[in-house]
Amino acid sequence: MDLLKKVNSFIEEQHLLKKQDKVLVGFSGGADSLALLDVLRSLGYNCVAVHMNFQLRGEEALRDEDFVVDYCREHSIALYVERVDTKAYAKSKSVSIEMAARELRYDYFHKMLSMTGAARVAVGHHSDDSIETFFINLLRGSGIRGLKGISPLQGKVIRPLLCVDRQEILSWLKQRNLQYVTDSSNQETLYRRNKIRHQLIPLLQSIEPSASAAIVRSMQHLTAPASLYNKAIAEAMDRLKLNNSFGDTQDCFIQSSDFESYPEQYISLDISALEQEPLAADILFEWLSAYGFDFRSIEQIWVRRKGQSGRQYFSATHRLLLDRGRFLLNENKSPDNRLYPLEEGVFSWTEPVKLSLSLREANKELPRSASCACLDADKLKFPLLLRRPLPGDSFVPLGMKGRKLLSDYFCDRKKNLFQKESCWLLLSGQDIVWVLGERIDHRYRVTDSTKRVYCFSLSEAK
């Protein structure tokens, strides 16, 4: 009965549950979650089981679902079962299967928490899981976040079995004469975790018999430093305005007025402001690792921060541009390579930008604004085209005589690569007649001999 006592004290010490709390229990049918459900019920908690079928293991997943249903029926445990199409979700969100399962699981948990009015949702992680995660992160060159172990309490998710190890759980199940299912993918796919489980931890135990307990203790000692560190980093990120989302406009291409048609946003970080922070390298590390940059790349980015403008670094989802003393971070979306024809006789478009057209007389006063282009109508050849810049693009900027490469034009105007990439070009035949929001082509300007004027106008954002 040692395990019951242990878990009970752990729940109390860590304030995981109150005696009267209703608790959801994530129940896969495997040893850990079965033990969790059994232990929590033995301790007198009001448990509701929740089971997810991720539909990744065909027959085996159905077998597990049946097992869970039978077990709960036999023991009169309220049960909710959810089937999800994990593969479709992963595809639609462009994330790994593992990440998809994780997101689906926690979404479902949160939905069920509010539906059932349960206080917490309990999952079956134990100390060996925490140790394995420690080593996986250690071998990734992770920061303190990855080394401080799995938390017993994260939001509303609790892990009451973190105080015991796999062996104790298996003994408990044996003693209680409880059967469980095994996940065959565990054995095959999780190469790294299995090597840690079956080779590394036994080796550590041969060096020090109480290795597991010592490692758990070492990880616990990292909790306080981690929380001080996270606080310091968060404060520095606030100072540097490195809010970790692309929800807010940070530094739009067109700054004078926000156009709905220019949704391109990126986060911009002044490198010398960063360098003045006491934890500069760590801030960069935490900031970029949150966007999927690996630890080795971040080290390179830090070392080469004084290097040539224009260098780019990529994670799976984001890219970082070094641009004249600044780091610019943007989502790494595949560029829009389409051509959008503008047919004659149409006077308003919404795709890819919100644009309107009016025909005016040449002798009337014409609008003067970067968001408007007044062009000699008789020189334009419909259908016009809208497209993104391509390498080698050039035009004759208004007021100039010669052709200029678009990249040089942007460089002169101290615009960065992200801004160049996110701009739209209006073409007539092969000629760029307007760099939207920037400048028209000299050859298409309104002159004394112009008879009719086409005025293109970018609509302002609401």
Add this chain to the structure above:
Amino acid sequence: MDLLKKVNSFIEEQHLLKKQDKVLVGFSGGADSLALLDVLRSLGYNCVAVHMNFQLRGEEALRDEDFVVDYCREHSIALYVERVDTKAYAKSKSVSIEMAARELRYDYFHKMLSMTGAARVAVGHHSDDSIETFFINLLRGSGIRGLKGISPLQGKVIRPLLCVDRQEILSWLKQRNLQYVTDSSNQETLYRRNKIRHQLIPLLQSIEPSASAAIVRSMQHLTAPASLYNKAIAEAMDRLKLNNSFGDTQDCFIQSSDFESYPEQYISLDISALEQEPLAADILFEWLSAYGFDFRSIEQIWVRRKGQSGRQYFSATHRLLLDRGRFLLNENKSPDNRLYPLEEGVFSWTEPVKLSLSLREANKELPRSASCACLDADKLKFPLLLRRPLPGDSFVPLGMKGRKLLSDYFCDRKKNLFQKESCWLLLSGQDIVWVLGERIDHRYRVTDSTKRVYCFSLSEAK
């Protein structure tokens, strides 16, 4: 030449040395320190070699010394050699041989730094040493101090080879065709370190080929959290007045006036003040581990902090007493069990306490102070004795009728075990006639029938 470049950049990045610095190099003759000396000289530093013979390995130590002398003569390197009696030092200081060697080494380094005017002393630790230390500490359940790796710069000690591993060092020596000596004790005695070196690290590399680099990176990421944490702990220790030395008087037995004769000191910590600190458990951990308490004991001390007064915990050098809501920490010295006779006709003593005696007339006014005892001279039987309390000691406190156990007396007076242990008793025959600094025995008081009075007086501290 990759190693040279690596070390050079590392020295620059970490600000270990300036080009014109004179640097002492700890030179054992082994691979690491030989490579260090050779690399620093190749980089153009002005090196002075220092060698210590700890005289622990007999002939082999002499062989190493000869090797070092020959090498330095051949390469025209200034060399200082020091022979020390490590065993005698360890015995005199009651520390382990390992600790003794460490202390002797760093004492010698500091002496040589000031003697030679060198800026720094370099030692040959490399990244494998740091990783091995990481695992040793991990398996001890260590705090962040033990996990953040060996520092490249600590005071004036630098470790320029921390950026390379053992293999790179051996390749460098091979390429330079340099012979070195091997320390046979390395193979035999350092069981744990060797198991980590020869089994654990290769296993980790089989899981992740760049394991060593990743672990070094993980350790580096702990540097910033560690320094924030150390600062927070130091501030809390200041608030709690947990100065980590027994040099200052914290809470003397006799508080009214400081007597030279009572050098007993201990550190006292109010547990509820501790509990109000956000990092309470961590503060206790850091405080006690500095006094040699092991991590598991500290956990127990924390968990049982509300328990019964009187419980004691021991480290090799210190002991902690739980006493009515306080932790009391004292050195763990073997008690003084001697008997100190006070012969008749002597009027002043310095051992074990500073005490003086005067003979007075009973009808004169007598001093009234806890530091004085005025006793009926005719009842005393010389030689009197001074000794520490023993279990079962009792006396009749002045003003009372019955005998009282000394422990009850101290308990009633809210004195703790340390105070009881550190007090001295004056005995006449089997009777305790005075608890020094506290109270005399009722039976030996001055009464109307007293003719001669002996006044004992504790001398005040300067």
